[in-house]
Amino acid sequence: TAIKAVRPGVRVVGVQTAVMPGIVASLRSGAPVAVEAARTVADGTAVAGPSALTFDLIQRHVDHVITVPEEAIARAIVLLIERSRLVVEGAGTLGVAAVMSGALAAVVPSPGKTALVLSGGNIDVTALGRIVARGLLLEGRQRTLTVAAANVPGELARITRAMAEAGANVIEVRHEIVTPDLPLGVARLTFRLEVTGAEAFEALLDMLEAHGLREGVATDLATPAAAAAAW
Structure with missing residues (x-):
């Protein structure tokens, strides 16, 4: 909401994991709906669906909401560790995953300058090891x-x-x-x-x-x- 107030022309894109797309499902239905719970690397966003208040804010201020597969999230975590030396939890890497997987380009073909929000480092060390191993497999390494x-x-x-x-x-x-x-x-x-x-x-x-x-x-x-x- 702050970004839209300062720069109304900025396009805001929300990203969810494809295994729990509660917001995407709600936007399609025109009202808040709940999806079934599922295990996800992006556990910080593992909610069944938006509240009425959140849904209203999304409708008014978010241009697109897209989903990314779990594999893209794992690859994004590995990329940030390797290239930027940042340990970011799965939910915080959704924007990077959207760029890497091509999901962002599907809705915004020519995005121009793009800002990705990275947030949260709350990731279990044991889980991180499995995620990194999975990411390396997906990269063919x-x-x-x-x-x-x-x-x-x-x-x-x-x-x-x-x-x-x-x-x-x-x-x-x-x-x-x-x-x-x-x-x-x-x-x-x-x-x-x-x-x-x-x-x-x-x-x-x-x-x-x-x-x-x-x-x-x-x-x-x-x-x-x-x-x-x-x-």
Whole structure:
């Protein structure tokens, strides 16, 4: 209301999570309505719907109210930590999420100068870790790759050397040797990797193929020795 009083031409856009769009539903209905409760990263805005007073203010002073998916909120939290060194709770990053997801551009194609409100740092540390991990997955910077390899000394070392040459960082590896879908003498290696993005992951796959790995039967890739086993 203060912004509109000073600059009536300013367009005000409200943002909600798509899993609890109480205000959007109310505007469509023309009166306050309640939506079902849902778990959301933006728990600071997790209300079923607006009060009559809030709804009246929104109708008079807000030009658009849009929604963003939970994935966009997670990515916004990661971006603010990484680029701005700011820890902002999910509800406080909704504006950034709207820009990143394209939701803002859908209603304001040429916004010009845009001010995004960042508010609140009330986020649980444990939840923050999960959100950051989710954001990195969505950005393609953490990937999982399964490889069938002969269960012999040196095979794992050869694979990880190739990964290192491609610039991938192995943050976790799981080694399985007794599973019903693998031949005797073949191990399944499940790698959780850090890469810089989709292009880096493709470069990693090219590097592994250059070292003789190819598409696997029960895994993403297989070493020559594993591929030659009796499947």
